[in-house]
Amino acid sequence: GEDVEQSLFLSVREGDSSVINCTYTDSSSTYLYWYKQEPGAGLQLLTYIFSNMDMKQDQRLTVLLNKKDKHLSLRIADTQTGDSAIYFCAEREFGDMRFGAGTRLTVKP
Amino acid sequence: DAGITQSPRHKVTETGTPVTLRCHQTENHRYMYWYRQDPGHGLRLIHYSYGVKDTDKGEVSDGYSVSRSKTEDFLLTLESATSSQTSVYFCAISDLERGPGSNQPQHFGDGTRLSIL
Numbered sequence: 001g002e003d004v005e006q007s008l009f010l011s012v013r014e015g016d017s018s019v020i021n022c023t024y025t026d027s028s029s030t031y032l033y034w035y036k037q038e039p040g041a042g043l044q045l046l047t048y049i050f051s052n053m054d055m056k057q058d059q060r061l062t063v064l065l066n067k068k069d070k071h072l073s074l075r076i077a078d079t080q081t082g083d084s085a086i087y088f089c090a091e092r093e094f095g096d097m098r099f100g101a102g103t104r105l106t107v108k109p
Numbered sequence: 110d111a112g113i114t115q116s117p118r119h120k121v122t123e124t125g126t127p128v129t130l131r132c133h134q135t136e137n138h139r140y141m142y143w144y145r146q147d148p149g150h151g152l153r154l155i156h157y158s159y160g161v162k163d164t165d166k167g168e169v170s171d172g173y174s175v176s177r178s179k180t181e182d183f184l185l186t187l188e189s190a191t192s193s194q195t196s197v198y199f200c201a202i203s204d205l206e207r208g209p210g211s212n213q214p215q216h217f218g219d220g221t222r223l224s225i226l
Contacts, residue, residue: 033214042199042217097215101151
């Protein structure tokens with residue numbers, strides 16, 4: 001079973017912000033990642049955050065990390081239809097990487 | 110994009126037949142991984158390799174074997190395919206030579222969709 005948990009579905013309207021949440025259990029994780037998977041494709045690395053950071057912003061993406069609660073979130077500002085995909089969070093300690101089950105984001109026009 | 114090629118991209122075969130999936134990388138990364146992706150389960154690690162001829166089991170290794178005779182190629186074999194092995198299989202690579210304290214995400218191939226009838 002997963003040590004990383006995500007809700008399975010999220011639906012938003014185009015132009016709104018999307019927030020995808022993730023909880024993890026390994027407090028010794030050094031890096032946490034967000035991947036995007038479009039239909040028929042592999043996982044594409046979107047962004048990452050080092051465990052000693054609280055926030056990281058990269059254009060429309062904002063990653064928030066609450067290490068005390070082991071909670072990670074990905075906010076997508078001004079969500080577009082092209083953002084419709086499955087989003088995976090992942091934690092890494094040394095060589096092992098553990099993935100959540102993925103959140104399917106649907107963006108409605 | 111990381112240079113990872115999976116072949117074949119699609120395969121349909123019958124129960125009991127052997128199947129080999131290939132992952133080829135051009136990045137000279139030391140670590141290679143095989144995952145399967147199933148609805149509701151996310152990605153589950155089957156086997157991984159930390160160098161030529163060095164492999165280890167992952168979470169769901171039963172029914173699968175792997176081989177790595179060259180840095181660039183990592184093969185996944187289903188000796189006798191079963192319907193429960195119908196899935197999408199992903200190869201990933203990672204460069205851990207820089208040490209565990211540095212950022213070394215895994216990079217993924219485009220997957221192989223395998224159907225076993």
